Amino acid sequence: MRNALKEALLPAGAIVAALLLFGVFVWFAGVHPAEVWLLLFKGAFGDWYSWQNTLQRAAPLMLTALCVAIPARAGLVIIGGEGALVLGGLASAGLAQGLSLPANSAGTALVCAAGAVAGGLWIAVAGWLRQYRGVNETISSLLLAYVAIGLFKHLVEGPLRDPASLNKPSTHALAEGLRIGGIGGSDVHWGLLAGMLACLAAGLWLRLTPSGFAVRVVGGNPRAAQLVGLPASRLILLACALGGAAAGLAGAIEVAAVHTSANASLIAGYGYAGILVSFIARHHPLAVIPVAILFGGFGAAGSLLQRRLGLPDASVLLLQGIAFVLILASEALRDTDWKALWARIGRFGPAGPAAAQSGMGDKIA
Amino acid sequence: MTGEQVLIFLAGIVGGALRVGAPFLFVSLGECLTEKSGRINLGLEGVLVLSAMSAFGASYLSGSPWVGVLAAALTGALLATLHGVLCSLPRVNDIATGIALMLLGTGLAFYLGKPLIQPQAPQLPAIALGEWSSSAAVRSALQVNALVPIGLAIAVALRWAFANTRTGLLVRLAGDSASAARALGYSVAGIRIAATAAGGMIAGLGGASLTLFYPGSWNEGISSGQGLIAVALVIFARWSPLRCVGAALLFGGAGAIGPALQSIGIGWGYHLFNIVPYVLTLLILVITCRPGSVVAGSPGELSSR
Numbered sequence: 001m002r003n004a005l006k007e008a009l010l011p012a013g014a015i016v017a018a019l020l021l022f023g024v025f026v027w028f029a030g031v032h033p034a035e036v037w038l039l040l041f042k043g044a045f046g047d048w049y050s051w052q053n054t055l056q057r058a059a060p061l062m063l064t065a066l067c068v069a070i071p072a073r074a075g076l077v078i079i080g081g082e083g084a085l086v087l088g089g090l091a092s093a094g095l096a097q098g099l100s101l102p103a104n105s106a107g108t109a110l111v112c113a114a115g116a117v118a119g120g121l122w123i124a125v126a127g128w129l130r131q132y133r134g135v136n137e138t139i140s141s142l143l144l145a146y147v148a149i150g151l152f153k154h155l156v157e158g159p160l161r162d163p164a165s166l167n168k169p170s171t172h173a174l175a176e177g178l179r180i181g182g183i184g185g186s187d188v189h190w191g192l193l194a195g196m197l198a199c200l201a202a203g204l205w206l207r208l209t210p211s212g213f214a215v216r217v218v219g220g221n222p223r224a225a226q227l228v229g230l231p232a233s234r235l236i237l238l239a240c241a242l243g244g245a246a247a248g249l250a251g252a253i254e255v256a257a258v259h260t261s262a263n264a265s266l267i268a269g270y271g272y273a274g275i276l277v278s279f280i281a282r283h284h285p286l287a288v289i290p291v292a293i294l295f296g297g298f299g300a301a302g303s304l305l306q307r308r309l310g311l312p313d314a315s316v317l318l319l320q321g322i323a324f325v326l327i328l329a330s331e332a333l334r335d336t337d338w339k340a341l342w343a344r345i346g347r348f349g350p351a352g353p354a355a356a357q358s359g360m361g362d363k364i365a
Numbered sequence: 366m367t368g369e370q371v372l373i374f375l376a377g378i379v380g381g382a383l384r385v386g387a388p389f390l391f392v393s394l395g396e397c398l399t400e401k402s403g404r405i406n407l408g409l410e411g412v413l414v415l416s417a418m419s420a421f422g423a424s425y426l427s428g429s430p431w432v433g434v435l436a437a438a439l440t441g442a443l444l445a446t447l448h449g450v451l452c453s454l455p456r457v458n459d460i461a462t463g464i465a466l467m468l469l470g471t472g473l474a475f476y477l478g479k480p481l482i483q484p485q486a487p488q489l490p491a492i493a494l495g496e497w498s499s500s501a502a503v504r505s506a507l508q509v510n511a512l513v514p515i516g517l518a519i520a521v522a523l524r525w526a527f528a529n530t531r532t533g534l535l536v537r538l539a540g541d542s543a544s545a546a547r548a549l550g551y552s553v554a555g556i557r558i559a560a561t562a563a564g565g566m567i568a569g570l571g572g573a574s575l576t577l578f579y580p581g582s583w584n585e586g587i588s589s590g591q592g593l594i595a596v597a598l599v600i601f602a603r604w605s606p607l608r609c610v611g612a613a614l615l616f617g618g619a620g621a622i623g624p625a626l627q628s629i630g631i632g633w634g635y636h637l638f639n640i641v642p643y644v645l646t647l648l649i650l651v652i653t654c655r656p657g658s659v660v661a662g663s664p665g666e667l668s669s670r
Contacts, residue, residue, distance in 0.1 A: 129651065135650045140647060143647050144643075314475030314479065318475075321470070329457065331457055332457055
């Protein structure tokens with residue numbers, strides 16, 4: 001527990017520093033920083049309405065973050081979650097359009113499964129290209145995301161388009177019975193629960209099962225994995241497919257719970273924000289849950305910043321960018337021995353024997 | 366298709382290759398220089414967007430497009446320096462930092478560039494290559510960005526510098542064997558930061574050609590991943606500046622198919638033709654990469670090849 005707290009300290013410090021720096025930026029725009037911080041908090045967690053907005057955004061973020069986190073545990077940097085999300089949404093809407101599904105929870109499950117399969121296959125392609133063709137997975141997954149978005153636009157504006165959608169090309173809306181409703185009549189839909197369960201399941205899988213452990217070995221030390229004869233390629237493909245399935249599920253849930261059909265609103269950048277969430281959570285599925293809620297909150301507060309203070313709608317993107325850079329830079333401080341550092345600083349002042357000793361220990365280490 | 370239409374279509378492809386290819390050219394040259402020193406800068410996507418915004422803003426405020434070009438180069442160098450410095454810290458991975466800078470660069474650009482979406486900025490002059498034709502469509506298709514000759518000159522200069530100058534050799538040394546550079550008493554981190562900054566400067570020119578020539582306006586969809594495609598282009602060009610020129614033109618041409626078809630009245634599959642460059646990149650990567658082996662010409666110190 002103490003360890004977990006220590007792990008969380010650096011990212012938390014980096015987020016605080018990012019908020020401070022963001023305050024400087026808005027100060028240049030003529031807005032008082034304290035006002036922005038207060039509004040960020042209010043817009044994210046201030047009242048029940050804000051909470052609903054925050055949680056609604058956190059649900060897809062958890063799932064797209066898993067699309068980065070699970071492959072990352074296998075040693076891959078996958079950044080194409082947006083493509084899996086978009087295709088997942090398209091597959092779910094397409095399935096509902098092509099087949100007459102039972103308009104009940106079984107139908108909803110099928111719709112979600114279609115999204116997960118589509119997303120899983122898409123990211124598995126990136127894993128396959130890496131293992132069998134030697135193509136860098138970071139670049140290929142991003143290129144695949146652009147391809148997916150192009151395919152999505154082509155199909156939504158062409159073959160799958162509902163002729164009734166005039167201004168905004170969309171697929172046919174999902175039947176009422178297939179949609180995902182709110183929890184207890186609120187705006188927070190059951191997708192939030194799905195996201196949390198997925199994070200929990202991924203965390204337990206990586207921690208408790210042999211296959212999850214094997215994935216971590218492959219990611220942590222490929223040479224050791226090879227020596228003990230782990231099927232690295234198969235495990236990497238599995239990790240990619242699971243991650244992609246999570247992002248695809250996010251797309252299906254967005255369609256079934258928020259947009260009711262697949263249209264351009266689905267391309268909202270959740271896939272890219274998921275990268276940030278996963279990095280801050282240090283690719284730990286359980287830590288993804290609170291981080292996703294925090295960044296869902298920032299997203300929810302963004303429109304409030306725009307309306308109340310006249311800041312550009314990209315303010316939240318800027319905040320995310322600053323946070324990401326600082327989080328990575330804070331990694332450099334990770335193994336700093338604070339006590340030794342403190343002692344070394346202290347040496348210039350009244351140097352006690354204890355300070356000198358720990359200073360020497362630092363040198364030997 | 367009539368003969369006239371074929372001509373317009375072909376002019377559209379050739380002109381488009383030069384027009385759409387210009388940002389690819391600069392970004393891939395910048396990436397080439399960065400990677401020669403042993404670092405990958407995925408953040409060039411952010412550099413491209415931020416420098417595109419600052420080029421447009423500077424041109425709008427000063428009234429001279431060349432001030433915009435200068436501003437773009439400076440912005441590019443500045444953001445890339447941040448990447449170079451961050452990557453020199455212990456335990457900081459260049460791929461992750463690149464993704465972060467992509468986000469930071471686009472965030473900064475959209476935040477600061479919000480008031481620039483409406484106005485028109487003075488544009489760069491065009492070099493007319495289509496004067497021989499009587500067709501107005503052909504002539505307008507063959508208007509070429511004035512920065513393209515500069516890009517070609519940079520490519521030749523880089524090629525020459527890598528082969529013949531002390532600085533070029535140092536960059537290659539840092540990229541191929543960091544320990545050798547260190548043994549000779551050079552700071553590897555210093556060389557890499559300098560190379561990354563210079564690469565960002567060149568990539569910034571690509572941003573300028575986006576907002577000051579084609580498409581010639583600033584909006585939030587200005588870049589469609591050119592900065593990332595550049596990383597793949599450099600692999601395709603096997604880290605040679607001259608081959609980067611060919612690769613950039615090829616990609617420009619592939620990206621021009623959709624608009625060229627639209628110009629002769631074929632609107633079907635617009636989005637499908639727009640993904641041709643990405644598919645082409647993937648195919649090229651599949652063809653050039655081999656599992657477990659290193660692509661010929663790759664700098665030895667590159668973290669992911």
